[in-house]
Amino acid sequence: MKYLRLCEFYEKIERTSSRIDMTNLLVSLFKETPPDLIDKVVYLTQGKICPDFVGLEFGIAEKMAMRALVYAYGKPLRDVEELFKKLGDLGKVAEKLSSMKKQMTLFVAKELTVSQVFSTLEKIAKTSGEGAQDQKIKLLSGLLTSAKPKEARYLLRTVTGRLRLGIADMTILDALAMAFAGGKGNRPIVERAYNLCSDLGEVARVAAKEGLEGLRKFTVRVGRPIRPMLAQRLSSAREVLSKLGGVAACEWKYDGERAQMHKKGDQVWIFSRRLENITDQYPDVQEYIRENILADEAIVEGEIVAINPDTEEFLPFQELMHRRRKYDIEKAMKEYPVKVFLFDALYVDGQDLTSKPYPERRKILEQIVRETDRFCLSQMIISNDVEEIERFFEQAIEAGCEGLVMKSIRSDSIYQAGARGWLWIKLKRSYQSKMAEPIDVVIVGGFAGKGKRAGTYGALLCAVYNPDRGVFETICKVGSGFTDADLQTLPNILEPYKVDRKPKDVDSKLEPDVWFEPAKVIEIIGDELTLSPVHTCAWGVIKKDAGIAVRFPRFTGRWRDDKGPYDATTTSEIVEMYRMQLKKIETE
Amino acid sequence: MFRALFHDARTWRYVVDAISTLVDEGLFKATEEGLRLRAMDPSHVAMIDFEMPRDAFDEYECEGEAKIGVNFDEMKKIMRRGRSGDSLELIHDADKKRLILRFRGKSVRTFSIPLLELEEEELPEPTIEFKGLAIVTAKALNEAIKDIAITSDYVKIQMTPDALILTASGESGEVKVEFTRESEALLDLDASEEISATYTLSYLQDVLKVVGAADTVKLQFSTNMPIRLDFNLPGGGRFTYFLAPRIETE
Numbered sequence: 001m002k003y004l005r006l007c008e009f010y011e012k013i014e015r016t017s018s019r020i021d022m023t024n025l026l027v028s029l030f031k032e033t034p035p036d037l038i039d040k041v042v043y044l045t046q047g048k049i050c051p052d053f054v055g056l057e058f059g060i061a062e063k064m065a066m067r068a069l070v071y072a073y074g075k076p077l078r079d080v081e082e083l084f085k086k087l088g089d090l091g092k093v094a095e096k097l098s099s100m101k102k103q104m105t106l107f108v109a110k111e112l113t114v115s116q117v118f119s120t121l122e123k124i125a126k127t128s129g130e131g132a133q134d135q136k137i138k139l140l141s142g143l144l145t146s147a148k149p150k151e152a153r154y155l156l157r158t159v160t161g162r163l164r165l166g167i168a169d170m171t172i173l174d175a176l177a178m179a180f181a182g183g184k185g186n187r188p189i190v191e192r193a194y195n196l197c198s199d200l201g202e203v204a205r206v207a208a209k210e211g212l213e214g215l216r217k218f219t220v221r222v223g224r225p226i227r228p229m230l231a232q233r234l235s236s237a238r239e240v241l242s243k244l245g246g247v248a249a250c251e252w253k254y255d256g257e258r259a260q261m262h263k264k265g266d267q268v269w270i271f272s273r274r275l276e277n278i279t280d281q282y283p284d285v286q287e288y289i290r291e292n293i294l295a296d297e298a299i300v301e302g303e304i305v306a307i308n309p310d311t312e313e314f315l316p317f318q319e320l321m322h323r324r325r326k327y328d329i330e331k332a333m334k335e336y337p338v339k340v341f342l343f344d345a346l347y348v349d350g351q352d353l354t355s356k357p358y359p360e361r362r363k364i365l366e367q368i369v370r371e372t373d374r375f376c377l378s379q380m381i382i383s384n385d386v387e388e389i390e391r392f393f394e395q396a397i398e399a400g401c402e403g404l405v406m407k408s409i410r411s412d413s414i415y416q417a418g419a420r421g422w423l424w425i426k427l428k429r430s431y432q433s434k435m436a437e438p439i440d441v442v443i444v445g446g447f448a449g450k451g452k453r454a455g456t457y458g459a460l461l462c463a464v465y466n467p468d469r470g471v472f473e474t475i476c477k478v479g480s481g482f483t484d485a486d487l488q489t490l491p492n493i494l495e496p497y498k499v500d501r502k503p504k505d506v507d508s509k510l511e512p513d514v515w516f517e518p519a520k521v522i523e524i525i526g527d528e529l530t531l532s533p534v535h536t537c538a539w540g541v542i543k544k545d546a547g548i549a550v551r552f553p554r555f556t557g558r559w560r561d562d563k564g565p566y567d568a569t570t571t572s573e574i575v576e577m578y579r580m581q582l583k584k585i586e587t588e
Numbered sequence: 589m590f591r592a593l594f595h596d597a598r599t600w601r602y603v604v605d606a607i608s609t610l611v612d613e614g615l616f617k618a619t620e621e622g623l624r625l626r627a628m629d630p631s632h633v634a635m636i637d638f639e640m641p642r643d644a645f646d647e648y649e650c651e652g653e654a655k656i657g658v659n660f661d662e663m664k665k666i667m668r669r670g671r672s673g674d675s676l677e678l679i680h681d682a683d684k685k686r687l688i689l690r691f692r693g694k695s696v697r698t699f700s701i702p703l704l705e706l707e708e709e710e711l712p713e714p715t716i717e718f719k720g721l722a723i724v725t726a727k728a729l730n731e732a733i734k735d736i737a738i739t740s741d742y743v744k745i746q747m748t749p750d751a752l753i754l755t756a757s758g759e760s761g762e763v764k765v766e767f768t769r770e771s772e773a774l775l776d777l778d779a780s781e782e783i784s785a786t787y788t789l790s791y792l793q794d795v796l797k798v799v800g801a802a803d804t805v806k807l808q809f810s811t812n813m814p815i816r817l818d819f820n821l822p823g824g825g826r827f828t829y830f831l832a833p834r835i836e837t838e
Contacts (some may be wrong), residue, residue: 142630
């Protein structure tokens, strides 16, 4: 098959915005493609050479692509740059240069074939290490010398990741169903195959060669990511409960990276939500999986969360970005440790669990996981009580989670790979109160530190003053923002105020390791003020059975020695701040 | 098995230098007749056809055919260590998958590099009907190209029945180098009509790295057609270079 033919289809697809036209064009393209090439054509049409989980990328930035153009067309770099500025699309630049090419070649170029283009693109992607840039440039310019202007346009767009034909995976599935599986009515069978293998090329090949029969034979395979089940979203626990039939499994929705973890003997794979292979980013998680999944073969799902190793507090999702690098992973691993919270099992020792109901999957998960400090099951309760769920929700938010995922526990609560159905429903906050300024809080308790913080405090229990009641109401546990020097001096500073039991004027539901007489005032700031079932500040004022807490609190470094405990921020000020800053969260 | 001894290591230094500008890797083929290499650059603009016949070597042993795939960057580094007066011994060690390069001079220095497993490319010789031929000294051509490089990235080569003319023009000015029948550097000229073609200078500059090993160059071309350069090497060796033209159309 000629590459030019493929480019002609690209051009037609590009010109239409109707999904029906696009699907029909794909159907004719697929029917015209020899079955041995169909996977390659599908990848190329998506601007790829393999499914995402293989993790093979072209690694050609704009600058490099321009150098290939210089090489192929014998134009000075500044001319190419100039043209790029004018046309804004390297594909068009290549097309233009190709059509006004002056440097002849020794032999009349043979027409490019799809397999030749594919194998060269594959070589480009696989070239790495020293001298890889030059090698990639040469391979690309080699293709360009044989390419007609139109082919040059699409080649450049492909290697720079800008093919963008606007074809969704679902459109390809439709077209495959129509071309090879007896029509659109059989789309679910095609889609099921895709959901289980996450590889459109493979689905296309099996569809073209074996038809419906072949597609029906797809099963879960360890090492191959399954397209994740997604959740719908509602904004109140009551609504969710009624949608799920009055009772639900409620899990904390951790603010981390969703990970699908595969284990086969000693071999381990970790895939991201987008099914990229992220195994190398998490050597620590690999080890947890090897040691703590008590099955030879398993596919489990969980959330990887960054934590502060000194305080065990969750850190925001962004901290995980430190793991998104190729070098110094060992260092990142030490500086940004993670904790894994497992929430599902899709496959265990030869058994495909995706068609089992959630409670059964969770039970199997519990059986095959040995929980440790860093590798455990997600916080979960099964409840039919709106108030209990709301408390659980607030607790999750305060701990740094995004909310809850509520899951059906009925007999039909299967794992719907690749689907966003109503079996799982996210419960996120619809309001949040950003914290604009720091507050002054009184230290009323201390939690013993571990590890690096052994001998000092891991976190301090802090309170604001409620003059109406004449008591100190807790508002947060703060462990972040302290320098090593701060930490060293903490025990000495606080020693004089240590008391045996909870002071009478402190209102707290938490039991710290050490109580302090309300005396020392520090300045803290947080990301927001949030409702809390744990902290007593303004208890019941905003909401029944809830107080207000600071989310992601940290010490600003200022000891307010100029302030006495009664000069600390007051409860009514906190309530005012909460109300002033309360804003509806834009739904994503 | 293949082993050969060549009396002047420097010849190889220049040859390998020139080849390395065209391709990163390549395949020498040793047969009973001699050693050959044919290589084309990835963009198919230029091609080298190199041949050192068995008689050019002082000693030559080859049974059957040996394919010697090398990385020219590596080989270049070694060849640059050849000193004046050194002879070069080439040995193909098929068992250890090594090419052994040995300089024999004031001392014996032995290098070896791993052999690459390369697929043999089928490269036909371009078929071109040449309308003109000139032979100039290698040195003079090299100087002429250096003159041109001052002004432009391209060179226009013209041939009339009486002269070989190289011209260029650029933003900074113009340059013209003439070899007439009176010029000492022009050894032969044969053109029945006036012909001209333009070539990319950088390719010529690259291949002229071989001039250190050659006395004379034979140029052959036709209007807007590839040029063929034949550098004669000591002992009957041949280094042929084909370069496709640039066509100025607007």
